[in-house]
Amino acid sequence: MNKDLGFNTVCTHFGELEDTQFKGAVSPIHISTSYAFEDVAVKRYPRYFNTPNQEALNKKIARLEHGEAALVFGSGMAAISTTLLSFLKSGDHIVLQRNLYGGTLNLVLKEFDRYAIEYSFVDIPTPKAFEEKIQENTKLIYIETPSNPLLKITDITAIAALAKQHQLISVIDNTFASPVNQNPILMGIDIVIHSATKYLGGHSDILAGAVIASQTHIDTIFQLGINFGGNLSDLTVWMLDRSIKTLGLRVKKQNENAKKIAKWLNKQDAISKVYYPGLKSHPDHDLAKKQMKGGFGGMLSFELDTTINVTAFLSSLTLIKSSMSLAGVESTILSPSKTSHALLSEEERSLRGISDNLLRLSVGIEEKKDLIKDIKQALKAAKQTS
Numbered sequence: 001m002n003k004d005l006g007f008n009t010v011c012t013h014f015g016e017l018e019d020t021q022f023k024g025a026v027s028p029i030h031i032s033t034s035y036a037f038e039d040v041a042v043k044r045y046p047r048y049f050n051t052p053n054q055e056a057l058n059k060k061i062a063r064l065e066h067g068e069a070a071l072v073f074g075s076g077m078a079a080i081s082t083t084l085l086s087f088l089k090s091g092d093h094i095v096l097q098r099n100l101y102g103g104t105l106n107l108v109l110k111e112f113d114r115y116a117i118e119y120s121f122v123d124i125p126t127p128k129a130f131e132e133k134i135q136e137n138t139k140l141i142y143i144e145t146p147s148n149p150l151l152k153i154t155d156i157t158a159i160a161a162l163a164k165q166h167q168l169i170s171v172i173d174n175t176f177a178s179p180v181n182q183n184p185i186l187m188g189i190d191i192v193i194h195s196a197t198k199y200l201g202g203h204s205d206i207l208a209g210a211v212i213a214s215q216t217h218i219d220t221i222f223q224l225g226i227n228f229g230g231n232l233s234d235l236t237v238w239m240l241d242r243s244i245k246t247l248g249l250r251v252k253k254q255n256e257n258a259k260k261i262a263k264w265l266n267k268q269d270a271i272s273k274v275y276y277p278g279l280k281s282h283p284d285h286d287l288a289k290k291q292m293k294g295g296f297g298g299m300l301s302f303e304l305d306t307t308i309n310v311t312a313f314l315s316s317l318t319l320i321k322s323s324m325s326l327a328g329v330e331s332t333i334l335s336p337s338k339t340s341h342a343l344l345s346e347e348e349r350s351l352r353g354i355s356d357n358l359l360r361l362s363v364g365i366e367e368k369k370d371l372i373k374d375i376k377q378a379l380k381a382a383k384q385t386s
Contacts, residue, residue, distance in 0.1 A: 007064070007180070008248040015060030015241070017052055029053060029238045046231055049222060053237040060244060061200070064179040065192050067212035071221060072237060076175065076195025077103050078230030079209030081111075083193060086224045087140055087169055090116040094140040095133040097125040097154060099147040099352055101173060101195075102336070102344055109348075123351075127158040134166055144173035146288070149301045149336040149360040150353055151176070151275040153284030156291050160188030169217070175199070176299050178327075180251040181292045191217055198327035199298075201243045202250050206236050250329060250365060255295025257331075257371065258363040262300045264372050270308050270379045272357070276300040298363045299326060301336075303355060304382075310335065310357055313382035319366065319374040326362035331371055333361045 005014065017027040030052045035044035044050050049058070049071050062070035073079040080103075088094060096108065098121040108119050120133040130141060141163045145154040156172065163170035171191040172184045178199035184192050194200055196208035209230075211221055225231070232240075262276035274281075277288035278296030288296055304310055314322045314333065323332040324339055337349055337356050344352075363371065 010060070010063050011247050012245045014063050015056040015058075017056050027053070027056065027238065027241060029234060031234045046234065047229055048226055049231055051234055051237075053234045053241070054232065057237050057241045060241065061194075061196075061210050062212050064244075064247075065174070065212040066183050066185045067192065068215045069218040070210055070212040071218060071225060072196065072232045072240070073209035073211070073225070073230045074232050075207050075230070076101075076193070076197060076209040077107065078228070079193050079195075079211045080104055080173070081107055082225050082228050082230055083171060083191060083211050083221055084140065084142070085115070086221045088112075088115070088117050091118075091137060092140075093118040093120070093135050093138040094142060095120050095122060095130055095138060096142040097122050097130075097144065097147065097152075099125070099150055099152050100142075100144050101148045101175075102342070104142075104144070104173065105344060105348070109344075125152065125154040125159075127155060127162050130159060131162055131166075134168070138166070138168060140169050140171055142171045142173075144176075145182075146176045146277055146297060146299065148176060148299075149275075149358065151277055151282070151297075151299065151301060153277050153282075153288045153291075155287055156182075156184050156187045156189060160184075160190075163190070164188065175327075176297055177292060178247065178251050178297070180248055181255070181294050181297055183293075185212065187291065190214070196240055197325065199251060200247060201240055202247065202327055202329060203243055204323075204325060204328035204330065204332075206239050206243070208232050208236060208240050251298065252294065253365040254298030254327075254363050257365070257368050258298045258300050258361075259296060260368045261361070261363060261371060261375075265300075265302050265375070268379070270305050270383065271302050272305045273303040274300065275302065299360070300363065301358055301360045304357045304359065306357070308357075308379060308382045309385050310359070310382075312385040313378050314359075316378035316381035317374055318377075319370060320361070326360070328362065329365045331362060331364035331366060333359055336360050 058070045122129045191213040194210045259278045320331045
């Protein structure tokens with residue numbers, strides 16, 4: 001297919017399976033777990049990531065992130081753990097930024113010691129700070145930008161260059177940005193990971209992960225992937241392909257809504273701090289503007305003033321759902337200390353600046369004025385009960 005196709009066209013048409021029997025406009029679903037092994041070029045099996053629907057979706061996601069190849073997994077954590085353990089063995093070392101998704105941190109802190117894999121965290125993710133942590137046995141550098149939940153921005157191009165200088169593999173969690181707003185491979189990153197449950201899925205109804213990289217790196221990840229068995233069912237593969245068709249449209253609206261709401265929150269006395277890279281007051285705004293395109297994402301976090309009762313505020317919201325996960329078409333909000341980072345100790349959360357008053361808002365596609373009205377009335381109700 002034409003290499004010059006626009007983003008929404010790729011989302012809609014790239015990697016389609018043709019319905020040769022009925023000529024339907026939508027790709028058919030092949031849900032078989034058993035395929036012929038004689039007189040066929042490809043030995044197909046769901047755990048080998050190569051059923052017709054899996055292969056088609058892999059091509060689409062790779063194209064969106066400008067990678068040579070991709071693999072879809074049963075969850076974001078399946079994608080992350082399989083990728084990291086594909087390139088790390090006993091005695092190896094990895095450098096990670098400290099502000100990461102709680103599940104990734106938990107994987108490192110709870111599991112890597114069992115594998116005798118060494119790790120170092122960078123508190124302030126500057127290239128210099130990463131370089132100072134590199135050891136003779138370092139193999140990988142792992143970043144996440146914007147980070148979860150404080151929306152910190154890491155210089156992707158600089159980290160990619162640093163990794164190449166030291167012959168290391170660079171890995172990024174690109175979930176919060178999505179391929180709409182950020183394409184790390186074009187900036188030199190080796191491996192891009194997504195929790196496809198989030199923006200790629202976008203409807204809060206599927207669990208999935210994705211890894212995009214060179215064919216060589218994907219081949220390595222594939223070898224461990226078939227042993228770990230973290231593949232995605234074909235029905236979910238089909239649903240994810242369907243969801244990606246509207247990815248560009250959804251994220252554009254979420255970008256617009258989030259920026260408007262962040263600006264409004266930043267003016268409210270009841271809000272002590274707002275974390276959103278699209279705000280000029282954000283310490284990494286200039287960097288975000290340089291490496292993000294189209295917008296600054298649909299995610300933001302904010303801290304309630306101590307005069308506001310957090311529980312009362314959440315229970316007073318009527319439109320925004322107090323709910324786990326993120327990036328659905330509906331707006332959702334949660335307390336990171338009780339959900340995404342609950343597996344971390346109070347000390348670990350404190351080190352990462354995650355207070356009990358911090359709330360993470362995933363902005364949906366609703367009308368901006370309706371979302372702001374909902375937050376306004378919830379702040380008023382919560383203040384009266386505090």
